[in-house]
Amino acid sequence: MIYTLQAPPLIQTKVRLPASKSISNRVLILNALSKSSCPIENLSDSDDTEVLRKSLQSSDSGFDIGAAGTSMRFLTAYLSQQSGEWSITGSERMKNRPIGLLVDALRQLGAEIEYIEKEGFPPLRILGKKLQGGTVVLNGGVSSQYISALLMIAPCLKKGLTLCLEGNIVSKPYIHMTLELMKTFGVRAHWKDSVIEIQPQSYHPVPFRVESDWSAASYWYEIKALAPENSRIELIGLEENSLQGDAKVAEIFRILTSPSLWRGSGEGLHYDFTNEPDLAQTVVVTCCFLNIPFRFIGLQSLRIKETDRLSALQTELRKLGYIIREEAGSILEWKGERCVAEPHPVIATYDDHRMAMTFAPVCLKTGEIRIENPEVISKSYPHYWDDLIDAGFRINNENR
Numbered sequence: 001m002i003y004t005l006q007a008p009p010l011i012q013t014k015v016r017l018p019a020s021k022s023i024s025n026r027v028l029i030l031n032a033l034s035k036s037s038c039p040i041e042n043l044s045d046s047d048d049t050e051v052l053r054k055s056l057q058s059s060d061s062g063f064d065i066g067a068a069g070t071s072m073r074f075l076t077a078y079l080s081q082q083s084g085e086w087s088i089t090g091s092e093r094m095k096n097r098p099i100g101l102l103v104d105a106l107r108q109l110g111a112e113i114e115y116i117e118k119e120g121f122p123p124l125r126i127l128g129k130k131l132q133g134g135t136v137v138l139n140g141g142v143s144s145q146y147i148s149a150l151l152m153i154a155p156c157l158k159k160g161l162t163l164c165l166e167g168n169i170v171s172k173p174y175i176h177m178t179l180e181l182m183k184t185f186g187v188r189a190h191w192k193d194s195v196i197e198i199q200p201q202s203y204h205p206v207p208f209r210v211e212s213d214w215s216a217a218s219y220w221y222e223i224k225a226l227a228p229e230n231s232r233i234e235l236i237g238l239e240e241n242s243l244q245g246d247a248k249v250a251e252i253f254r255i256l257t258s259p260s261l262w263r264g265s266g267e268g269l270h271y272d273f274t275n276e277p278d279l280a281q282t283v284v285v286t287c288c289f290l291n292i293p294f295r296f297i298g299l300q301s302l303r304i305k306e307t308d309r310l311s312a313l314q315t316e317l318r319k320l321g322y323i324i325r326e327e328a329g330s331i332l333e334w335k336g337e338r339c340v341a342e343p344h345p346v347i348a349t350y351d352d353h354r355m356a357m358t359f360a361p362v363c364l365k366t367g368e369i370r371i372e373n374p375e376v377i378s379k380s381y382p383h384y385w386d387d388l389i390d391a392g393f394r395i396n397n398e399n400r
Contacts, residue, residue: 008392011231017212036205077149080111089123133157140165148178154198173245212237214246226364268293300330307350319345353379
């Protein structure tokens with residue numbers, strides 16, 4: 001399937017954003033660990049959250065989580081300390097997303113986990129039992145989801161957990177989010193420098209309401225930046241003092257759309273995305289279409305997302321006439337280099353929801369854009385296309 005999008009001449013719209021997937025997925029695990037019957041209000045209706053919710057409510061011993069990376073990591077830790085024999089698999093892409101660091105850490109805590117196919121990758125077979133716990137040393141520079149998975153089960157371990165993080169810690173706001181949500185459910189942690197300590201404790205059931213998603217808001221910030229100047233977009237449901245690190249999108253776009261704040265050196269916009277890697281695609285594409293040179297660092301975790309997002313961005317932006325350079329697997333830079341754009345480009349989405357949602361708004365500058373496999377947005381923002389239509393975008397469905 002291919003969607004052809006055409007932009008409206010002006011945008012005047014209100015958008016009720018979806019619930020936060022990141023908060024929803026953590027609260028589902030914490031709710032299960034607290035054996036709570038309390039309601040979770042405004043739970044995300046994304047694919048990732050739905051597959052996790054169904055897995056936690058299932059009486060099966062085998063789980064297929066599709067492309068849901070968060071679910072794979074969180075469930076691996078959760079099941080390792082739940083009595084029983086379990087198996088967990090996913091999509092072909094999931095079978096090529098590394099999970100060795102998390103499995104090694106869980107084994108150090110006493111878990112029995114084996115690889116069913118390829119060493120270091122799903123699918124997994126897990127013999128769940130009460131884990132001893134103790135001290136684990138983990139590379140903090142790969143994925144904060146590994147860290148969050150371990151932290152959430154930590155109070156259930158006989159000896160608790162002392163987690164020592166090595167190297168540059170990526171996505172710190174997601175770790176803070178996890179610890180704050182654990183605190184809401186009655187568990188305290190101590191984080192100093194690169195060491196997080198959690199003593200054996202009990203979770204307490206609490207009712208919870210999930211706030212709206214700042215990651216989803218980022219695409220509307222992009223739309224506003226690319227739209228005619230007198231366009232107006234009202235985003236409903238966001239919390240200013242949010243647990244979500246991606247709330248930083250408001251500040252990033254304030255800087256991006258205020259040349260006086262970045263133009264001084266003549267080298268364009270510089271930013272470190274170590275703490276907000278999920279915003280990088282949106283900002284990269286926006287900068288290109290606003291002709292803002294940039295140098296963005298801290299992108300190392302984009303290699304192991306739904307796709308290799310560094311490579312995907314370079315490939316798809318070249319179709320549109322932009323030559324992006326990569327350095328050291330963690331940096332993207334654009335100095336204004338251009339090439340001849342394809343006459344009728346089709347943007348590949350690589351089974352990555354953020355590729356589809358990031359590239360759709362460029363039709364505001366190109367007049368039209370074609371997006372392949374647009375259904376991938378259901379992973380995090382199932383109503384995105386409907387919201388664009390409500391905002392005046394025209395979307396035609398081309399079946400191949």
